[in-house]
Amino acid sequence: MTIAGIDLSATEFWGLPLPDRAAAFALLRAQQQPPFFAEPETPFAEPGSGYYALVRYADVVEASKHPEVFSSAKGATSIPDLPVEFNEYFGSMINMDDPRHTRLRRIVSRAFSPRLIAKFQDDVQRAAAEMVDDLLATGPCDFVANIAAKLPLKIICDMMGIPDDQYQMVLANTNIILSGADPEFVSEDLDQAVLQILGAGQALADLLTGLAAVRAEAPAEDLISALVTANIDGEQLTTAELASFFILLVVAGNETTRNALSHGLMLFTQYPEQRALLLADLEGRLEAAVEEIVRYSSPVLFMRRTLTRDYTMNGHNYREGDKTVLFYYSANRDEAVFSDPDRFDITRSPNPHVGFGAPGPHYCLGAHLARRELTVMLRELMTRVPGITVGEPDRLLSSFINGIKRLPCQF
Numbered sequence: 080m081t082i083a084g085i086d087l088s089a090t091e092f093w094g095l096p097l098p099d100r101a102a103a104f105a106l107l108r109a110q111q112q113p114p115f116f117a118e119p120e121t122p123f124a125e126p127g128s129g130y131y132a133l134v135r136y137a138d139v140v141e142a143s144k145h146p147e148v149f150s151s152a153k154g155a156t157s158i159p160d161l162p163v164e165f166n167e168y169f170g171s172m173i174n175m176d177d178p179r180h181t182r183l184r185r186i187v188s189r190a191f192s193p194r195l196i197a198k199f200q201d202d203v204q205r206a207a208a209e210m211v212d213d214l215l216a217t218g219p220c221d222f223v224a225n226i227a228a229k230l231p232l233k234i235i236c237d238m239m240g241i242p243d244d245q246y247q248m249v250l251a252n253t254n255i256i257l258s259g260a261d262p263e264f265v266s267e268d269l270d271q272a273v274l275q276i277l278g279a280g281q282a283l284a285d286l287l288t289g290l291a292a293v294r295a296e297a298p299a300e301d302l303i304s305a306l307v308t309a310n311i312d313g314e315q316l317t318t319a320e321l322a323s324f325f326i327l328l329v330v331a332g333n334e335t336t337r338n339a340l341s342h343g344l345m346l347f348t349q350y351p352e353q354r355a356l357l358l359a360d361l362e363g364r365l366e367a368a369v370e371e372i373v374r375y376s377s378p379v380l381f382m383r384r385t386l387t388r389d390y391t392m393n394g395h396n397y398r399e400g401d402k403t404v405l406f407y408y409s410a411n412r413d414e415a416v417f418s419d420p421d422r423f424d425i426t427r428s429p430n431p432h433v434g435f436g437a438p439g440p441h442y443c444l445g446a447h448l449a450r451r452e453l454t455v456m457l458r459e460l461m462t463r464v465p466g467i468t469v470g471e472p473d474r475l476l477s478s479f480i481n482g483i484k485r486l487p488c489q490f
C-alpha cells in the first residue's frame with residue numbers, strides 16, 4: 080500500500096479488510112501535514128471542495144475542544160453539507176453550535192433524571208439475562224440479530240416509551256438512515272436513496288408525534304414524557320426539536336453500541352489470550368475491557384467540523400470554511416499516545432481513547448448508557464457462555480459506522 084493509493088472518499092476503501100484499513104491510517108499519520116481528499120459522492124448532496132482528514136490524536140482533541148473555531152453547525156455527521164430538507168429530521172444537537180447546542184443539551188440532560196437512569200440500569204440487566212437465556216435455547220445463530228442489535232434496540236425504545244410492536248420498524252428505519260453506501264439498505268440510484276432516507280426520517284418523526292400527543296395527556300415514566308412535560312425556567316422543546324432529537328437518539332442508541340458488542344466478540348475470538356485474561360478476573364477487568372473494545376473498534380469512525388476562521392493547529396494553517404474530518408478510528412491508534420496500538424489489550428492503562436468523541440461540548444450523551452449495556456452483556460456472556468466464538472463478519476459498507484450486519488456465533 081502506498082500513500083498515493085489511499086483515498087478515504089472511495090467507497091472501496093471502507094470495504095478493505097480491517098488490518099489494511101488500520102495500516103492505511105498508520106501511513107496517513109506518518110505524513111507531515113494532514114492529508115487532503117476530494118469529497119465522496121453521497122446520495123443527498125453535490126460534493127463540496129474537499130476536506131482535511133485529521134488522523135492524529137492531537138488534532139482530533141484540539142478540534143473538539145475548540146467548537147468556536149471547529150463548528151458542527153454545517154453538519155457533523157456527513158462530509159458534504161446537509162441539504163436543508165434534511166434539517167427537519169437530522170438537524171439535532173449533534174449538528175449545532177452554541178447557543179442552540181447548550182440550550183438543547185441542557186433541556187435534554189435534565190430529562191435524564193437520576194431516577195430514570197437508575198430504572199434503566201436495572202432494565203439493562205434484566206434484558207441482557209433474558210437475551211442470553213434465549214441464545215442458549217436457540218443455539219448457534221446470528222449474534223447481531225439475537226444479541227448485539229437486540230439489547231440496544233430494546234433499551235432505547237423502552238427509554239423513549241416506544242411500544243414493543245414498533246421495535247422492528249424503528250430498527251429498519253435507523254438502519255436506512257445510517258446505511259452509508261451499503262446497497263443492502265438503500266438503492267444505488269442516488270435520487271431513490273435520498274427518498275428512502277427522508278422517508279425513514281419521516282416515519283420516525285410520525286412515530287414521535289403520535290407518542291408525544293399521548294404522553295402530553297398522560298405522562299408515563301419515560302423520556303418522551305419528561306421532554307414533552309419539561310418546562311423548567313420556561314424552557315421547552317418545540318415539536319420540531321423534539322422530533323429531530325428523538326431521531327438522533329434512536330439512531331445513535333441503535334447503530335453504535337451493537338457494533339461495539341459484535342467487535343468485542345470478534346476480538347475475544349481473535350485473541351483467546353485476552354479472553355483468558357478477562358475470565359481470570361472478570362469483575363476486575365471488565366471495565367477496562369469495555370474501554371479497549373471501544374478504542375479498538377471505534378464504532379463511530381468520524382465526525383466533521385468546519386472552520387469558522389483562519390486557524391493554525393499543530394503546524395498547519397487552516398482557512399475559514401475548510402472542512403476537517405476527525406477520524407476517531409485513527410486517533411485511537413495514534414502511536415504517539417497508545418503503545419503498540421494495533422494490539423488488543425484489555426489491561427491497557429491509561430486508555431484515553433476518543434471513541435465517544437474527544438473532550439468538548441459534543442461528547443457522547445449516551446456514553447454512560449453504552450458502557451452499561453456493554454458491561455452487562457459481556458458479563459452475562461462471559462459468565463454463562465464463556466466459550467462463545469464467532470465466524471466471519473458481514474461488514475457494513477460505510478465510512479461513518481464501523482458496522483457489522485451479521486456475525487455467526489457458535490458455542
Ligand code: HEM
Pocket residue numbers: 143151155172173174184235327328331332333335336339373377378379382383407433434435436437440441442443444445446448449
Ligand atoms: C459504543 C457506543 C457509542 C459510540 C461509539 C458513540 C459515539 C459518539 C461520538 C463519537 C459522538 C461525538 C459527536 C461529536 O463530537 O461531534 C457522540 C455523540 C452523541 N451520542 Fe453517542 N455513541 C455511542 C452510544 C450512544 C448512545 C447509546 C446514545 C443514546 C442513548 C448516544 C447518543 C449520542 C448523542 C445524542 C450525541 C450528540 C451529543 C451532542 O452533540 O451534544 N450515543 N457519540
